[in-house]
Amino acid sequence: MNCKKIERIFIDVLTGEASENDAQLVQEHFSGCSQCRDQFMPMLAMNKTFRNITQHEIPNGYDERFWQKLSAHKAAPELSPPLKFMVEIFGTNVRLAFISIVGALLSVFSPIEPLLNNYQWNIIPTFLLTISLLIITFIIKQSFSWNTLIFYRRKTYENK
Amino acid sequence: MTDEQLVEQMNEGNREAFRELYERYKKGVYNFALRFLLDKNAAEDVAHDVFLLMHDNIYQFDVSRGKFSTWLYSITYHECCRIRKRNKKFFLLGDNEEGIKNESNHNYNDAIDLERALLRVPEKYRLPIVMIKLHGLTSAECASVLGISETNVKQRVFRAFKMLKEYYKI
Structure with a gap:
């Protein structure tokens, strides 16, 4: 078997998904091919060492902090329907679509166009209005904390 | 008892099932987040958020689509991505x-x-x-x-x- 094919099988050995036959094939190839042996044997050794890597201990007070968070999370007030609607519709894509549409409408029906009566000067307030909308929608989105958002997503299994 | 059976019990309103799943995976989720974010505090925050999300969205877990652990690590991965997006400083080393x-x-x-x-x-x-x-x-x-x-x-x-x-x- 050529080295390229062995490399493919060897990757399965590394991920632990090679059959015993495949592992045997790799070993046989290594005994006859010093180039592959030199390249892959250290990887096999590392692969074995991975079994000895232990998990990090969780920090002190980790559990207490979690149960406190969960209690606070459960106690968080339910969002009112209009706020729920706001959270729902203010996803990034919808925000961008909303801004584009409003921006486009403003560029056509600008309230100050009759005052200026000049297309070139009309672009600036339109641009500023669009930017303002972008900032406002961003602030609205950011004003909902992550906890509020996950509360909204929650379906309380206790209530079932 | 398997993870999937615990999920089923959780969906039926058994609070102890959630506690059991938390105990089983708290270390794994924390370690995964730690090895992703390379920051202990961020990893703890992510791990806690993952369990809150699991608590809220357990009904979305579909056993026919894969193992519970895969689903949970998937939530962890996406949470880590979200945190990383906010704080890129954690990732300078990695x-x-x-x-x-x-x-x-x-x-x-x-x-x-x-x-x-x-x-x-x-x-x-x-x-x-x-x-x-x-x-x-x-x-x-x-x-x-x-x-x-x-x-x-x-x-x-x-x-x-x-x-x-x-x-x-x-």
Whole structure:
């Protein structure tokens, strides 16, 4: 078997998904091919060492902090329907679509166009209005904390 | 009792089932987040958020689509991505390709040393190897968490091993 094919099988050995036959094939190839042996044997050794890597201990007070968070999370007030609607519709894509549409409408029906009566000067307030909308929608989105958002997503299994 | 049976019980309103799942996975989720974010405080926050999300969205878990652990690690991965997007400072070490070249002698038979080396592998290659070698996911499960193909996962694992080999200058 050529080295390229062995490399493919060897990757399965590394991920632990090679059959015993495949592992045997790799070993046989290594005994006859010093180039592959030199390249892959250290990887096999590392692969074995991975079994000895232990998990990090969780920090002190980790559990207490979690149960406190969960209690606070459960106690968080339910969002009112209009706020729920706001959270729902203010996803990034919808925000961008909303801004584009409003921006486009403003560029056509600008309230100050009759005052200026000049297309070139009309672009600036339109641009500023669009930017303002972008900032406002961003602030609205950011004003909902992550906890509020996950509360909204929650379906309380206790209530079932 | 299997994870899936516990999920079923949780959906039926058994609070102890949630506690049991939390106890089973608290260390795994924390370690996964730690190896992704390389920051203990951020990892703890992510781990807590993951369990809150699990608590709220357990009804979305569909046993026909895969194992519970894969689903949970998938939530963890997406939470880590969200945190990373907010705070890029955590990832300076992991994403530095130059960092993998080290001047001193190391021993790849030493687990602590190997883990230290692993943290220097760029995130793109580190995550598949962490999931497969340290959290027991298969290539297919890892592929579904990361949203890439199984072949791609395997290639990344192989590349990570090559980087580790380079680190040890073997």
